[in-house]
Amino acid sequence: MKKYDQISGMVWLLFAIYICIESLRLPLGSWRDPGPGFLPLGAGICLGILSAIAFSQARSRVEERARGGWYSEERWKSLLLILAVLFTYALFLDFLGFLVSTFILLLMLFRFVEPQKWVVAVGGSALASIASYVVFELWLKTQLPRGILGF
Amino acid sequence: MEFLSNLFMAFSVACQPNNLFFCFIGVLIGTLVGVLPGLGPVATISLLLPSTFQLTPVAALIMLAGIFYGAMYGGSTTSILVNIPGEAASVVTCLDGYQMARKGRAGPALGISAFGSFIAGTLSVIAIMLIAPPLANMALKFGPPEYFTLMFLGLTVLTYLASGSMVKALMMACVGIFLGTIGTDIISGLERFTYRSYTLMDGLGLVPVIMGLFGISEVLLNIDEQAAQRDIYETKISNLFPNRRDWRISIFPILRGSLIGFFLGILPGGGAVIASFGAYAFEKRISDHPEKFGSGAIEGVASPEAANNAASQGAFIPLLTLGIPANVVMAILLGALLIHGIKPGPLLMKQNPNVFWGIIGSMYIGNVMLLILNLPLIGVWVKILKIPYPILFPLILLFCLIGSYSLNNNVVEVMIMIFFGIVGFLMKKFGYEGAPLILAFVLSPLMENALRQSLIMSHGSFSIFFTRPIAVTFFVVALFLLVSPLIPGLKKRPKGGDIV
Numbered sequence: 001m002k003k004y005d006q007i008s009g010m011v012w013l014l015f016a017i018y019i020c021i022e023s024l025r026l027p028l029g030s031w032r033d034p035g036p037g038f039l040p041l042g043a044g045i046c047l048g049i050l051s052a053i054a055f056s057q058a059r060s061r062v063e064e065r066a067r068g069g070w071y072s073e074e075r076w077k078s079l080l081l082i083l084a085v086l087f088t089y090a091l092f093l094d095f096l097g098f099l100v101s102t103f104i105l106l107l108m109l110f111r112f113v114e115p116q117k118w119v120v121a122v123g124g125s126a127l128a129s130i131a132s133y134v135v136f137e138l139w140l141k142t143q144l145p146r147g148i149l150g151f
Numbered sequence: 152m153e154f155l156s157n158l159f160m161a162f163s164v165a166c167q168p169n170n171l172f173f174c175f176i177g178v179l180i181g182t183l184v185g186v187l188p189g190l191g192p193v194a195t196i197s198l199l200l201p202s203t204f205q206l207t208p209v210a211a212l213i214m215l216a217g218i219f220y221g222a223m224y225g226g227s228t229t230s231i232l233v234n235i236p237g238e239a240a241s242v243v244t245c246l247d248g249y250q251m252a253r254k255g256r257a258g259p260a261l262g263i264s265a266f267g268s269f270i271a272g273t274l275s276v277i278a279i280m281l282i283a284p285p286l287a288n289m290a291l292k293f294g295p296p297e298y299f300t301l302m303f304l305g306l307t308v309l310t311y312l313a314s315g316s317m318v319k320a321l322m323m324a325c326v327g328i329f330l331g332t333i334g335t336d337i338i339s340g341l342e343r344f345t346y347r348s349y350t351l352m353d354g355l356g357l358v359p360v361i362m363g364l365f366g367i368s369e370v371l372l373n374i375d376e377q378a379a380q381r382d383i384y385e386t387k388i389s390n391l392f393p394n395r396r397d398w399r400i401s402i403f404p405i406l407r408g409s410l411i412g413f414f415l416g417i418l419p420g421g422g423a424v425i426a427s428f429g430a431y432a433f434e435k436r437i438s439d440h441p442e443k444f445g446s447g448a449i450e451g452v453a454s455p456e457a458a459n460n461a462a463s464q465g466a467f468i469p470l471l472t473l474g475i476p477a478n479v480v481m482a483i484l485l486g487a488l489l490i491h492g493i494k495p496g497p498l499l500m501k502q503n504p505n506v507f508w509g510i511i512g513s514m515y516i517g518n519v520m521l522l523i524l525n526l527p528l529i530g531v532w533v534k535i536l537k538i539p540y541p542i543l544f545p546l547i548l549l550f551c552l553i554g555s556y557s558l559n560n561n562v563v564e565v566m567i568m569i570f571f572g573i574v575g576f577l578m579k580k581f582g583y584e585g586a587p588l589i590l591a592f593v594l595s596p597l598m599e600n601a602l603r604q605s606l607i608m609s610h611g612s613f614s615i616f617f618t619r620p621i622a623v624t625f626f627v628v629a630l631f632l633l634v635s636p637l638i639p640g641l642k643k644r645p646k647g648g649d650i651v
Contacts, residue, residue, distance in 0.1 A: 008581040012322055019329050026343060032611030036336035036343055039599045040329055047325035054318045075375045082374065082548070083573065086367075089552065090565040105552075106545050113374065114541030128546060132553060140202040142557040 002058050009055030016051055019044030078113050085109060097147020098137070102129040157280060161512030164505050170213050173206065174513045177214035178520050181221020185228070186532045188235050190547050192222035194366035196483050197358040198554035200490075208491035209506050213513040215487055219480050220272065220463045220514065223423060224521045227264040227456050228532050231257060240423035240459040243431040247444060247451030254447050262391040263401050263449055264456040265525045271409035271457035272518035275464035278413055279511055283500070287472040290497035295608065296615050299601035300625035302475060302594045307629040308418060309587050317636055320587045323578075327588040330355055331595020338603060350563040357486050357593065359555045359564045361479070363571025364578075364585045366551040370544050371576040391526050397449050404434050404454035412458030416465025422478040423459040423466075430458035464514055470495055471507055475594075479586055482593035 023044055029035025089105045096104075106125035110116045116124070136142040164170060184195045196215050203211035226241035231248035244264065251260040293301070310320035333344045334354030345351040393401065411433060412426035434454045435444045444451050466477040474496030476482040488495050493503055500507045525532075555568040575585055609615035617623050 004581050008583070012326075015326075022344060026341060027339070030611060031606060031613075034603050034606055036332075036339045036341045039595070039602070040332045040343065043325045043328040043332070047322055047329070050318055050322045050325065054316070054322065057318065078374050079371055079576075082371065083569065086548065086552070086569050086572075087566070090562050090569065093556065093562055093565070102549065106549065109545035109548065110541075114544075116541060120542075124542065124545075128549065132549060136202075136553055136557065141205065142202065142553070143560055144553075144557070145560070 002061055005058030005061075006055055009051045009058060012051035013048060013055065016044050016048035019047065081113060082109065093147075094145045095147055097149050098144035099129055099133055100147065100149060102132065153284075154280060157284075157508055160504060161280070161508040161515075163512075164209060164509035165213070165512030165516050169207070170210050170509060170513060171516070173210040173214040174217050174517050175520055177217020178221035178224075178517045178524060181218040181223075182225035182521065182524055182532065183535065184218070185222035185225020185241075186535055187538075187543070188229055188233075190550075191239070191365060191369070192219050193479055193483070194362055194369075194547075194551065195222075196480060197361045198366075198550050200358060200483065200487055201554065201557045203487065204490065208488070208493055208503075209509040211487060211491060212484065212506065212510050213517075215484055216467070216510055216514065217517045219484075220460060220517060221521055223456075223460045223463050224265060224268055224525050225532065226459075227268075227452075228261060228525070228529065229536060231260045231264065231452070232533060233536060240427050240463070241456075242424070243427045243455040244452055246431070247446070247448050250445065250447035251449065251452065256447065256449075258390040259393040259397050259449065260452050261529060262526065263393045263397060263453045265391075265522055266393070267401065267405045267408065267453040267457040268460040269518050269522050270405050271412060271461040272464060272521075273515065274406075274409045275413050275416075275461045276511060276515045276518075279464065279468060282417075283468055283472050283507075283511075286468065287497040287500050290473050293473070293497070293621070294619075295601040295604040296619055296622040297625070298473075298475075299598060299605055300616055300622045300629070301473070302598045302601070304625045304629040305469075305475060305477070306587065306591055306594065307632045309590055311632045311635075315582050315584060319583050323583055323585070323588040324591040327591025327593075328595045328598070330360070330588075331592045332599065337596075337600070348563070350559075350561055350567070354596075355592075356555075356558060356564050356567065357483065358558050359568035360571050360592065361483065361589060362551045362555055363568040363573075364575035364589065365479075366547065367569060367572025368575030368579060368585075370547055371572060372579055373540065374544065375576075391529065393449070401449055401453035404430075404450040405457040407433065408454035408457035409461040412461030413465040415458075416462030416477065417468050418477065423462040426458040426462035427455035430454045467510065467514075471499055471510070472497060474499075475597075476590070479589045482590060485593065 019040055023037045023041035026037030026040070027035035028037045028041065085105060085108045089101055093101050103125050106128055107121055110121035110124050111118065133144065137144045165174065180195065180199070181192065184190045184192060196218050199215070199218070203214060206214070223240055226236060227244045227248065230236045230241040230244040231252050234245050234249040236242045236245055248260045248264065251257065306324050310317055310324055331354075333351055335342050335345070335352050342352060350356075408430040411430045412423070415426040415429055416422065431444075431451060431454060434450055435441045438444065438448075438450070440448075463480075466481050469475045469477045470481045470485060474485070474494065476485045485495060488506075493499065493506060551568060552565060555565050556562065558564060578585060605615050606613075615622070616626055
């Protein structure tokens with residue numbers, strides 16, 4: 001945990017520096033009339049100080065017994081696959097329309113992340129995408145994207 | 152007399168067929184997501200928020216509130232039968248509930264947790280009716296400095312009670328405040344951190360951020376840790392009605408749990424999780440036989456279950472009377488009220504009495520429905536528990552995607568949600584909590600307004616926060632909590648779980 005706290009402290013410190021630099025480009029106003037950059041700058045400075053504290057606390061701490069890595073060796077491929085599928089879905093949703101893209105999304109998730117039989121994967125994806133279409137589009141009147149195919 | 156007329160109003164609004172129907176839908180969905188581990192009330196309420204836009208404000212709020220307290224009932228079922236908390240407020244129930252189930256006493260454990268929740272829910276509704284009107288009257292005297300210091304106190308309490316490092320919790324509060332400033336500044340009209348994105352001009356959406364941090368990240372964590380396999384304790388569930396001895400042991404823990412839960416629920420930053428931990432610890436401390444706790448003591452189920460239900464209802468008080476959300480769920484409900492054009496705060500009770508009393512009345516009716524849903528229908532919920540995670544997680548992801556898209560029919564918000572899913576996953580892996588971030592994110596615009604208005608009022612002098620009695624009280628308490636970890640002898644902070 002010690003090493004991780006150092007890494008995360010460093011990342012937040014960099015983020016705090018980014019917030020401060022960007023806030024300084026906004027009008028800060030005065031104490032009498034604080035401007036739009038006032039609060040973000042304050043938050044950035046506080047975050048910076050706290051990250052520095054977290055970093056130095058982690059440095060001076062004696063390392064407790066080692067824990068497993070922050071990602072598991074066998075599982076990271078599944079995680080990347082899920083994220084890739086989700087991002088692709090978001091990119092193509094408007095183009096392909098809700099029904100088609102949702103069917104493909106679910107098929108990928110059912111079949112390749114925790115592999116199910118093809119019958120289960122195809123059937124489940126079809127059922128779930130049609131059911132959600134009926135509930136959200138037809139019943140709740142949510143406007144789901146129609147895409148080039150018109151549904 | 153006023154109490155009776157309020158009571159009458161509460162029930163006449165809550166009993167309208169439309170409101171009854173949405174109350175039922177709410178508690179039904181609440182029980183369902185409470186039972187299912189990996190899908191909590193926070194993600195569910197944000198998912199269903201867009202679909203309530205067509206309802207009347209009262210019906211929408213009644214349904215969303217029902218999901219929240221319904222999840223408290225459902226969560227205990229999973230804790231008792233599977234030893235996995237269905238949602239965070241039921242973590243403590245695992246300790247004795249699962250042991251009771253292993254000893255063949257699953258029935259009384261489920262029964263006492265449902266009855267305990269019911270009793271606590273009933274008492275809380277009465278307490279809300281008594282406390283809310285005077286509190287709202289007092290809040291009418293609040294100006295920007297009081298609101299600012301109160302919100303500051305709320306954030307401090309939340310970081311103080313955080314389960315991990317307080318420094319990390321404060322860091323998350325800072326990040327939340329920063330995220331809340333993204334968008335067009337209301338006072339000057341200038342854009343902040345938007346980088347010319349149309350989506351960001353209106354500010355970062357609450358729903359995509361919450362669903363990312365609590366929905367998507369939870370799925371990623373479960374996949375990562377392969378929490379997929381779970382063992383349902385195969386037992387015949389009989390005798391849901393606790394016997395006379397069970398009642399004798401449990402009744403006082405239920406009453407004490409209700410009291411502890413209610414007050415921890417009102418406290419900004421408190422909440423159902425802290426309440427259930429607090430009530431359990433208290434019972435164990437005053438018990439004549441503390442060694443029995445953890446091996447199936449029925450009071451170890453009764454008290455925290457009463458507490459988490461009382462807390463989830465007590466949390467409505469600061470929202471409805473002050474307009475300040477005490478926890479993340481209340482923050483989403485605040486968003487829901489604003490979307491429906493209702494401004495929660497001291498004037499709510501006068502301007503929209505049907506909303507205020509309708510929600511209160513529905514909570515009581517919802518509790519009765521939950522008792523019926525959870526006891527005779529327990530078998531149905533057990534069956535749902537048997538759905539394997541590999542089937543469940545794509546559906547959870549799909550719900551999150553639809554929820555974040557349908558809010559504004561905007562794919563950018565879907566991207567934002569996925570991004571915050573990754574952030575939330577990394578935060579949990581590196582030991583940072585999401586709750587302070589979300590609460591700060593919601594409070595940030597309100598705090599900024601209050602701060603800037605206060606400074607305009609005082610011509611730039613910070614003394615305004617120290618010269619007004621209510622403001623200075625809030626400020627001193629907050630400051631005490633902030634520095635108390637540094638004072639030797641006061642080092643030990645109470646430990647809660649994840650706050651949501």
